Amino acid sequence: MTETPSKAKEILLKYRLCDRCLERLLTAGNHRGRGAQIKARLLEEARATLQASRDEALVLVKALAESGYVPAQAEALELGLQVEATFCPICLGRLTDEVIKTLVAESAKMVNGYEFEDFLVGALIPKHLASIEERIFSEFGLAESETLRKEVTREVGSRLEVVLNRPVNFTSPEMLILVDIFTGTVEARPAPLYVFGHYFKRQPNIPQTPWYCSSCWGAGCEKCGGLGRMYPDSVAEYIGEPSMRLAKAIGYKFHAAGREDVDVTVEEGGRPFIIELVMPRLRRISFDELKEAVRRSSDGRVEVDSLRLAARSDLDLLKESMESAVKRYRAVVRFERPIEGEALKKLEATLRGAVIEQHTPRRVIKRRGDRLRRKRVALITSRLLDDFTVELNIEAEGGLYVKELIHGDEGRTEPNVAEILNNSPLSINLKFLGVSKTIQHVK
Numbered sequence: 464m465t466e467t468p469s470k471a472k473e474i475l476l477k478y479r480l481c482d483r484c485l486e487r488l489l490t491a492g493n494h495r496g497r498g499a500q501i502k503a504r505l506l507e508e509a510r511a512t513l514q515a516s517r518d519e520a521l522v523l524v525k526a527l528a529e530s531g532y533v534p535a536q537a538e539a540l541e542l543g544l545q546v547e548a549t550f551c552p553i554c555l556g557r558l559t560d561e562v563i564k565t566l567v568a569e570s571a572k573m574v575n576g577y578e579f580e581d582f583l584v585g586a587l588i589p590k591h592l593a594s595i596e597e598r599i600f601s602e603f604g605l606a607e608s609e610t611l612r613k614e615v616t617r618e619v620g621s622r623l624e625v626v627l628n629r630p631v632n633f634t635s636p637e638m639l640i641l642v643d644i645f646t647g648t649v650e651a652r653p654a655p656l657y658v659f660g661h662y663f664k665r666q667p668n669i670p671q672t673p674w675y676c677s678s679c680w681g682a683g684c685e686k687c688g689g690l691g692r693m694y695p696d697s698v699a700e701y702i703g704e705p706s707m708r709l710a711k712a713i714g715y716k717f718h719a720a721g722r723e724d725v726d727v728t729v730e731e732g733g734r735p736f737i738i739e740l741v742m743p744r745l746r747r748i749s750f751d752e753l754k755e756a757v758r759r760s761s762d763g764r765v766e767v768d769s770l771r772l773a774a775r776s777d778l779d780l781l782k783e784s785m786e787s788a789v790k791r792y793r794a795v796v797r798f799e800r801p802i803e804g805e806a807l808k809k810l811e812a813t814l815r816g817a818v819i820e821q822h823t824p825r826r827v828i829k830r831r832g833d834r835l836r837r838k839r840v841a842l843i844t845s846r847l848l849d850d851f852t853v854e855l856n857i858e859a860e861g862g863l864y865v866k867e868l869i870h871g872d873e874g875r876t877e878p879n880v881a882e883i884l885n886n887s888p889l890s891i892n893l894k895f896l897g898v899s900k901t902i903q904h905v906k
């Protein structure tokens with residue numbers, strides 16, 4: 464305690480800190496009023512030494528006056544001292560009860576209309592001010608001190624807990640409130656809402672995400688008939704738009720566990736996805752309503768199921784799990800020449816458990832670049848539908864190009880079905896039937 468005033472004197476002679484910044488630096492906690500008390504003791508000290516060491520005492524009175532301590536300003540006036548108007552170098556005089564109260568009231572207004580159960584306050588502090596504070600910390604060995612940012616967030620946060628009747632959540636708040644004591648402004652940032660589910664594509668020729676025209680990139684040209692895109696709709700839009708409406712969000716991002724070609728349908732288990740809703744006003748949306756809305760807007764061509772709330776961390780799981788997950792497909796393949804039952808046995812025996820060496824397919828090589836990948840076929844069964852037509856059920860490692868496994872892509876995929884059967888496929892009708900392993904739900 465006796466040491467504090469001398470440390471405070473040292474600091475004030477160089478930096479004219481306001482009462483609150485001084486007490487925060489010296490007491491590292493909640494000691495409201497300590498800053499003014501310390502200044503009062505320093506003023507007493509100055510008065511007591513006015514006779515013995517006048518110059519030193521005057522310098523101290525001046526520093527105290529310039530730090531905004533009112534009794535010292537009166538004293539300085541009496542002593543005829545020239546006092547310069549200054550601002551606290553850390554908070555510029557903005558760390559006051561009045562400013563905090565205004566920010567609390569403004570915050571309550573800004574979050575009005577948003578559904579959230581907990582929140583966190585963040586403070587915007589200009590970099591140069593934060594670095595001045597840091598410099599003072601290190602210059603005077605104040606390693607334990609609380610920062611301005613921490614004091615502002617604590618002050619606003621604890622008052623808002625009462626006003627909003629909701630707790631602060633430091634790890635995964637549903638609402639982030641950004642306050643700025645310098646401009647007096649507040650920003651409400653609701654956390655994104657993540658909804659996990661499986662989607663089904665009942666009919667082909669719907670791309671997973673909007674497919675823009677490669678000539679005009681959306682502007683509209685002759686090639687795309689002025690539409691700006693190659694297909695009028697997408698799975699992402701059929702799911703994203705109604706989700707956005709239900710959550711009253713301002714936007715969405717669609718994340719899926721892999722993607723199928725535009726002509727491939729998705730059935731049985733479906734494909735896992737997460738829809739990320741940006742700035743949602745509502746967080747307790749009805750999944751039944753969402754299911755119905757997706758079905759209605761797509762005329763039943765796209766459906767969703769197994770809906771539940773997810774967390775941000777599920778996005779990584781969605782991607783990781785797809786790398787290792789086994790995917791299931793059903794292909795109906797029509798061949799050029801009749802097929803014999805014996806040939807199918809040979810096909811199953813050759814491909815079951817086989818590692819397929821696959822150069823990037825010719826149809827995507829422009830976009831992806833050529834590389835060799837090795838993917839395992841876990842299981843393959845076949846069934847003759849008529850003399851020319853075979854149904855293949857395939858379970859394979861994620862990332863295997865299944866159409867190329869069937870037609871061989873001019874030898875770029877080895878081994879392949881066409882080569883083993885010594886027959887050329889005329890048409891391939893492919894369905895994606897889901898993954899054998901889905902992600903673990905977190906939240």
Ligand SMILES: [Zn+2]
Nearest residue numbers: 481484551554
């Ligand atoms: Zn200050």
Ligand SMILES: [Zn+2]
Nearest residue numbers: 676679684687
């Ligand atoms: Zn175009």
